[in-house]
Amino acid sequence: MSDGVRFAGYAAIFDTVDRGGDVIRAGAFAGVSAGVPLLWQHRGVAVGAIERIATDARGLRVVARVDDPRLAGLVRSGAVAGLSIGYRARGVRPRLGGGRVRELTALELVEVSLVASPMHPAARVHRVADAATPTHTDAVPDPGRRRAERRNDHG
Numbered sequence: 001m002s003d004g005v006r007f008a009g010y011a012a013i014f015d016t017v018d019r020g021g022d023v024i025r026a027g028a029f030a031g032v033s034a035g036v037p038l039l040w041q042h043r044g045v046a047v048g049a050i051e052r053i054a055t056d057a058r059g060l061r062v063v064a065r066v067d068d069p070r071l072a073g074l075v076r077s078g079a080v081a082g083l084s085i086g087y088r089a090r091g092v093r094p095r096l097g098g099g100r101v102r103e104l105t106a107l108e109l110v111e112v113s114l115v116a117s118p119m120h121p122a123a124r125v126h127r128v129a130d131a132a133t134p135t136h137t138d139a140v141p142d143p144g145r146r147r148a149e150r151r152n153d154h155g
Contacts, residue, residue, distance in 0.1 A: 003069035004048070004131030005076050009124050011053075011083040011112045012060040018120040021100045028091070028107045029055050038064050039113040040071055042086055047071050050112060059123075060085070062112055065131050072131075075114065081125045082118035086111040 014026045032055065038048040048066040055061070062083070066072045074080040091106030118124065 003072055004065055004067045005072045006051070006063065006065050006129050006131050007075055007125045008061070008063045008127045009081075009083050010059045010126070011062050011085050011123055013120045013122045014055075014057070014059045016120070016122070017101055020119055022102050022104055022119075024059075024104045024107065026055070026057070028104055029060055029109060030106070032060070032109050036109050037111050038066070039086075039111050040068070041115055042084065042111070042113045047114070053109075053112075060109075064112070066114070067131075071114065075125060076128055078128075080114055080116060082115040083123045083125060084113045084115045084118050084120075085109060085123075086113065 012024050012029075014024055014028075017023050032053055034050045034053050036050055036053070037046040038050050039045065040047045047068040048064055048071075050062055050064045052063040053060065066075055071080070085107075087104075087110055088108040089104055089106075090108055091104070093103035093105060114125075
């Protein structure tokens, strides 16, 4: 068994307010590529690698590998399941009328981090597998879609 793990999840969720009062709009990550590092708690040392990164209607999906054995164990056990992003804002709509919400319309993604407490509660690891085992982590499950499918199946 490998000490590392692969995981899939959402690092950012579109069109809903996070705990800091920001809303990331769909399209904000135009041109994103897998060249961003995977960090632990936004600290500057890489703990693995982003293998795939893409956007869909829900948010920014990632498939990544964690090489650090201690952190891999925490991810494997579910003790650490939060995801977060570091970015530079390139397009921002200010808070209107002194409101709490700031809209982020264009972002330069700097890093993705595994975190204990994500800024957006839905930014989470959804699937974990041993790093050496071929898996289906490339297909990130969409919990919202599964709920809708269950509703349709049961009337």
